[in-house]
Amino acid sequence: MKKVAVVGFGFMGMTHTMNIIKNPELDLVAIVDIETDEIEKKLTSKSGNFSTGSIESDTLKKIRKYQTLDECLEKEELDAIHICVHTNMHYIMAKKALECSKHVFLEKPFTLNIKQAEELIALAKDQKRILMVAHVVRFMPPYMKLKQLIDSEEYGKLKFLSLSRFSGIPTWGQWKEKQKDFGSSGGALFDLVIHDIDFVNYLLGLPEEIKCNYLPGELSNHDYISALWLYKAKGIHVRIEGGNTFHTNFPFQAGYIATFENASLLYTTFKGEVIQIATENSLLEIAAGDAGDGFYNEIAYFASCINNNIEPIKCMPESSLQTVQLCYNHL
Incomplete structure (x- = not known):
């Protein structure tokens, strides 16, 4: 088993923690969070725009806690570090971990600074360590099914794809403070809509042209994107829409519509674990799987990569860097 630590115990930190605990290849030995005394209390506080599971408080009591990554690195023999802090700390934390020869699983977005991302990629190569960014949609069953249908051309060639992702403005954890530090998080473009930007890049590669409109919100000048x-050359049009310019309790929604030569597909989180498929003669439903399983799947994939010392081909850091650049191409 590989010994790992989670840095940052907010919504994503908790999500990583529970899925590491489930994984037989990983041993979670430490959690790093500036509020070590509040870690167990966070289990019952609002965290995130949807539920990703739960953790027993007794389980957390067995895991050592540190206020700083430096202290954790000094006292623990670690193989890998999961970095789940706010975006403006990604570079600093990832660089420190890589310099100490640890594998790094870094929450998206990679960094907001292209040169910093390039530096981290080079550092990981120099240290011969695996660096992977957590683009979870690549590992969500309903989206994996879409990729399989596009690649197989089971319903013919893809002609049109529309993806959407909406959420109320985040106020959990330190997000309220981010409203006072306008733009530092990258806003909805780099924190929310990036999921679909990355997935389309993963599916289809770079487009010839991007046309975009965006609106400001509480966190940045681009909190709504269309x-x-x-x-x-491929004869495909893709629409991406999303944002968090809504009231806090607005229900999270994500999904896609895909039109192929011989069928049209609909998936939405409101409908649950099914994909609807319409043809000229029928409307049927197929099992889509639980999108929430993507969090376990991506962590299991990273664990397999570090255990077998192989590159994360499904989610290379160069691809994650390209996704950040694509986000900037919308501005």
Whole structure:
């Protein structure tokens, strides 16, 4: 088993923690959070825009806690570190971990600074350590099914794809403070809509043209995004829409519509674990799986990579860097 630590115990830190605990290849030995005394209390506080599971408080009591990554690195023999802090700390934390020869699983977005991301990629190569960014949608069963249908052309060639992702403005954890530090998080473009930007890049590669409109919100100048990606050579149009310019308790919603030559598909989190498939003669439903399983799947994939010392081909850091650049291409 590989010994790992989670840095940052907010919504994503808790999500990583519970899925590491479930994984037989990983041993969670430490949690790093500036509020070590509050870690167990966070289990009952609002965290995130949807539920990703739960952790027993007795389980947490057995895991050592540190206020700083430096102290954790000094006292623990670690193989890998999961970094789940706010975006503006990604570079600092990832660099420190890589310099100490630890594998790094870094929450998205990679960094907001292109040169910093390039530096981390080079550092990981120099240290011969695996660096992977957590683009969870690549590992969510309903989206994996869409990729399989596109690749197999079971319903013919893809002609049109529309993806959406909406959430109320985040106020849990330190997000309220981020409203006072306008723009530092990257806003909805880099924190929320990036999921679909990354997934389309993963599916189809770079478009020939991007047309985009965006609106400001509480966190940045681009908290609502409506974009059209044109793949002229492939004859595919892609629409991406999303944001968090809504009241706090607005229900989270994500999904896609895909039109192929011979069928149209609909998936939405409101409908649950099914994909609806419409043809000229029928409307049927197929099992989609639970999108929430993506969190376990991506961590299991990272664990397999570090255990077998192989590159994370499904989610290379160079691809994650390209996704950050694509986000900037919407501005």
